[in-house]
Amino acid sequence: MIANFLRYLAYERRYSAHTLTAYEADLGQFEAYLQETYALADTTAVTHLHLRSWVLALVEGGMSTRSVNRKLATLRSYYKFLLKREAVQQDPTVKVRAPKVQKGLPHFVQEAEMDRLLDNIPFPDTFEGWRDRLVLELLYGTGIRLSELLQLRVSNVNLHEGVIKVLGKRNKERVIPMAKPLQELVRKYIGSKSAAFGADSSAHLLVTDKGEQAYPMFVYRLVRKYLGTFTSSEKQSPHVLRHTFATHLLNRGADLNAVKDLLGHSSLAATQVYTHNSMEKLRKVFEQAHPKA
Template identity: 60%
Template sequence: MRESFLKYIQYEKRFSAHTITSYENDINQFEQFLTDNYGEKLEEASHNSIRHWVVSLVEKGTSPRSVNRKMASLRALYKFLLKREIITKDPTWKIQALKTNKALPQFVNEPDITRLLDQCEFSRDFEGKRDQLILELLYGTGIRLSELINLKTDDIDIYSNTIKVLGKRNKERIIPFSNNLKHVIEDYKQLKKMSVSAKEDEYLLVTETGDRCYPMLIYRTVKKYLNLFTTIEKRSPHVLRHTFATHLLNKGAELNAVKDLLGHSSLAATQVYTHNSLDKLKSVFDQAHPKA
């Protein structure tokens, strides 16, 4: 049953590998709780046993955001079981999400990201050029980590300065990029051809041994360089995506345009960046308006 659900979200819903792993871990954790406290199987869980699990998570210090994510996993599971007529009633019904403080996305300020990309001395070998390309792509296009790793060489159109990205739910979008990024891509591809015997030649970013890049390599690369140029707490690939969106809005880009570039399905997900833009607008107002 659990295996059928995991296959469903993998092959039919097209969830990312990271999301599937999170769902599986959440379900396994809840199943262990049921076994230890109620002697029930997943399909036998009741409204009360799920509420008890939520309370136990909170008492252990699990953040409301994490609890809500775990509940999203259970809701998806029981919706699947209901659809397959394995259960007749959804036990997650009427269990409300916990209130959370809306965390604003962290981003690198413009002077720091400019110094990183313009003044950092990347090594002239394949690894140095790949590191530069990773940073330039994340900040220059706002793509997600998973999209970066799955980016194929043929997805880059050097002539029109665009990349084709396959995002969540297999949604395809086209993102323009700068001439500066174009030069970095061309230099990288030339070094890659000379230096690496690529086993995964269809993918743009590869390791020194020719294998496709993996998430931890990207994380280590981003953290290594952000450590040199910024003091923000979070230093992950996603921070560069936040930085991309925030800087566009700060420069006057339309919210709908940023939404399309990020691959968001609704404006609600993009609007979180407007807070940072409003701070910038207020600063401009205070400096420029005669009555401020």
């Protein structure tokens, strides 16, 4: 049934390969737990007690509540699918309560540090130098996700209109504007890429030193290299630059709905987490400036 479920997600729901891999891993882990703990090989024979036992085992094993809830969400989707296909008589996840997640504020880079990072790094006038700068500028200048950055093609860039077309989660397409300096950087990078690898180089915008499509760890290492040198941010990942993009926009008065659309969030609640950082800044200004504070 798991194979049928994955095919349903791939062909009917059109989930991305990355999401399918995560679902498959979660279900495989649960299936292995059932076999090892209960000698149970049939996921359709599961009760809420089996599920509670698994959730408890994950929590006691040190897994974060956020990761546990993601796995539980996978099982909810799976058993909802089985219920619709009449493979089970009732959904065992209904009686399972998700662990409460301790919400933390997104990590971001301060504006002064971001300026120092982009203004003071001596990027060499080579393909690698233009590529490294482009990665940092695109993540910070557009707020796109790492997966979206890696899937960008040269054809997704419209320099005439100054926008990029991004394919986000659930294959939702959105158009993001680029500032003029970023447009010029993209233009120079594309020229450098063609000069380095020829007109028949990879159709993907971002490539490695060998001209092949860039991959997640390649970008992680690149971002950590520069953030670690010029910022005091505790976390140094591509996603931190996405958080920084959203926080800086809101700090400067951007409309929350506009930021939501730029980030590709499906609900406003996902974007509102960034307002906490903005509110902290306003509170400090108030306490320093108001005579009754």
